[in-house]
Amino acid sequence: MAKLEGACAVVTGAGRGIGFAVARRLAEEGAKVVISDVRGQEEAADMLAGAGHDVIAVQGDVTSEVSVDTLVDGVMSRFGHIDILVNNAAVAAELKPQPFEELIATDWHRIYDVNVVGIFRMCRAVSPHMRAAGAGRIINIASGAAFKATSGLMHYVASKGAVIAMTRSLASELAEDNILVNAIAPGFTLSERVQASPDLVDAFGKVAVSSRLLKRHELPADIANVVFFLAGPDASFITGQVLAADGGSVFH
Numbered sequence: 572m573a574k575l576e577g578a579c580a581v582v583t584g585a586g587r588g589i590g591f592a593v594a595r596r597l598a599e600e601g602a603k604v605v606i607s608d609v610r611g612q613e614e615a616a617d618m619l620a621g622a623g624h625d626v627i628a629v630q631g632d633v634t635s636e637v638s639v640d641t642l643v644d645g646v647m648s649r650f651g652h653i654d655i656l657v658n659n660a661a662v663a664a665e666l667k668p669q670p671f672e673e674l675i676a677t678d679w680h681r682i683y684d685v686n687v688v689g690i691f692r693m694c695r696a697v698s699p700h701m702r703a704a705g706a707g708r709i710i711n712i713a714s715g716a717a718f719k720a721t722s723g724l725m726h727y728v729a730s731k732g733a734v735i736a737m738t739r740s741l742a743s744e745l746a747e748d749n750i751l752v753n754a755i756a757p758g759f760t761l762s763e764r765v766q767a768s769p770d771l772v773d774a775f776g777k778v779a780v781s782s783r784l785l786k787r788h789e790l791p792a793d794i795a796n797v798v799f800f801l802a803g804p805d806a807s808f809i810t811g812q813v814l815a816a817d818g819g820s821v822f823h
């Protein structure tokens with residue numbers, strides 16, 4: 572039997588990129604997967620359903636409490652349980668590196684609203700259902716950038732540092748109900764949107780490969796594999812941790 576047979580997983584920001592790879596991997600392992608995004612979710616779900624997977628698309632904006640509540644209520648009435656939540660949605664691949672002096676407070680608010688408060692909104696909406704079930708897995712996609720002296724993306728780097736801190740705090744608050752919360756810190760990853768941004772690839776691509784022990788580009792599937800591990804039965808005694816999945820780049 573597939574390891575996630577019968578589980579219901581919600582993946583935010585799964586219309587493309589790393590989120591899509593995660594959705595595909597969880598579906599391949601037998602989970603029913605809810606592909607949620609502000610765009611691209613229907614096409615992504617059609618692609619996976621066409622390959623025979625049990626997936627549905629739901630429009631979901633993590634910056635809107637109404638949208639998050641509608642998403643979670645809809646999934647609960649359709650499936651009756653949410654076992655796995657992957658908080659992947661972020662303002663990420665579309666960012667252009669720039670000196671911090673050029674950022675304005677609005678840039679910070681936008682990033683924090685999606686990357687940090689978005690995770691809070693999703694966790695707050697899902698936690699009553701996981702608590703009632705006495706089980707759950709929450710996996711937050713952070714970034715190795717939070718451990719490095721990454722320049723040019725200060726607001727993004729700070730938001731991912733916040734995701735790591737939140738992961739620990741959430742793990743502590745949810746442990747009594749057997750809800751395990753972990754984060755993954757990927758390295759620079761060639762998701763579709765990153766590949767389409769020569770600025771990002773120039774700024775970070777070569778240096779990422781040369782600075783890791785395993786000298787190749789990181790791909791969305793490398794992260795999806797770790798999400799599957801943290802979501803599955805083999806990770807049943809791991810919580811509050813940050814797993815650096817980056818080919819041996821940061822050591823913490």
Ligand SMILES: NC(=O)c1ccc[n+]([C@@H]2O[C@H](COP(=O)([O-])OP(=O)(O)OC[C@H]3O[C@@H](n4cnc5c(N)ncnc54)[C@H](O)[C@@H]3O)[C@@H](O)[C@H]2O)c1
Nearest residue numbers: 584588589632633659660661663664714757759760762764
């Ligand atoms: N690509 C990398 O190098 C890299 C490295 C480390 C961490 N990460 C993290 O991995 C995750 C995915 O990255 P990616 O490269 O696939 O980026 P991406 O920009 O292609 O994907 C982000 C997804 O989030 C969605 N999204 C944005 N705002 C949203 C909102 N308000 N509500 C719901 N969905 C929203 C987007 O539509 C998109 O599908 C992000 O959390 C990113 O920070 C990426």
